[in-house]
Amino acid sequence: MTCMDGQVRHFDEFADVLLRCHHLYRPSIDSIALRNAVESRRQIEIFDYSSSADAFTRAFGMRNSLKCLQALVNVGSRIRSYRKVCDLGCGSGSFSLAFAFLADNADLELHGLDASQRQLSLGEELISAARLPGKFEFERRNLPAEIGYLPDLTISSYWFCENEHVIVDPILFDLLVGREMLIVDYEKIIDRIMACLPRGFRVLARHSTNVEIPAALAEFVAQERASVHSIHIGRTADW
Numbered sequence: 001m002t003c004m005d006g007q008v009r010h011f012d013e014f015a016d017v018l019l020r021c022h023h024l025y026r027p028s029i030d031s032i033a034l035r036n037a038v039e040s041r042r043q044i045e046i047f048d049y050s051s052s053a054d055a056f057t058r059a060f061g062m063r064n065s066l067k068c069l070q071a072l073v074n075v076g077s078r079i080r081s082y083r084k085v086c087d088l089g090c091g092s093g094s095f096s097l098a099f100a101f102l103a104d105n106a107d108l109e110l111h112g113l114d115a116s117q118r119q120l121s122l123g124e125e126l127i128s129a130a131r132l133p134g135k136f137e138f139e140r141r142n143l144p145a146e147i148g149y150l151p152d153l154t155i156s157s158y159w160f161c162e163n164e165h166v167i168v169d170p171i172l173f174d175l176l177v178g179r180e181m182l183i184v185d186y187e188k189i190i191d192r193i194m195a196c197l198p199r200g201f202r203v204l205a206r207h208s209t210n211v212e213i214p215a216a217l218a219e220f221v222a223q224e225r226a227s228v229h230s231i232h233i234g235r236t237a238d239w
């Protein structure tokens, strides 16, 4: 099997997992309106999750999860070695789902943090419907804040675009990053993180690519492919 065949298989199998959660992802009038509005404005958006968590998840949840899966595939087989993983700004769990699927690790302890209780409740429902191995805990937390332990890997998708001040504040940045961190976000945010990386951190990899949306998800994700920008960083030996 070629590397490309392997990737297609990952995405097709992940599509099956996401379809177990179809009741939470099926487009609604509100989610279609939200997606159309976002696409017409073509700018980085900050949503009001107290009123739009459900519409956000239906509009962007599957697509964000597929993007996160692509970023994780780029990390390779090391993905199984991370046991304590923290998802910052986990929302309804896009990155958590992709991580738990690819890691396929019964010892995984995944901890999602988010300020929105509605998003966290959706995340709990999704992770339970997905039936993936591992222990999952979702907790309401305003970030940045002390996490209380050093995760093996911190993951975060589309959180830094809503909290750009953290990119330029080395103390806040340091509070959030585990031994390593994998971030998926808009290209300009990833570029900014790379340009502002504080001392004590180094870039392990940076990727920009496209993800092909599996045909089985066409009615949920109204596009054939989506761009993915990610950065994987680590702490240097002398931190």
Ligand SMILES: C[S@@+](CC[C@H](N)C(=O)[O-])C[C@H]1O[C@@H](n2cnc3c(N)ncnc32)[C@H](O)[C@@H]1O
Pocket: 049, 060, 061, 064, 088, 089, 090, 091, 092, 093, 094, 095, 113, 114, 115, 116, 119, 141, 142, 143, 144, 156, 157, 158, 159, 162, 163
């Ligand atoms: C664009 S959504 C991304 C959600 C998810 N990671 C994804 O990719 O679908 C951003 C999430 O970050 C959360 N968030 C934004 N600012 C936050 C803050 N300062 N503290 C905690 N959560 C925050 C929001 O509640 C929201 O769920």
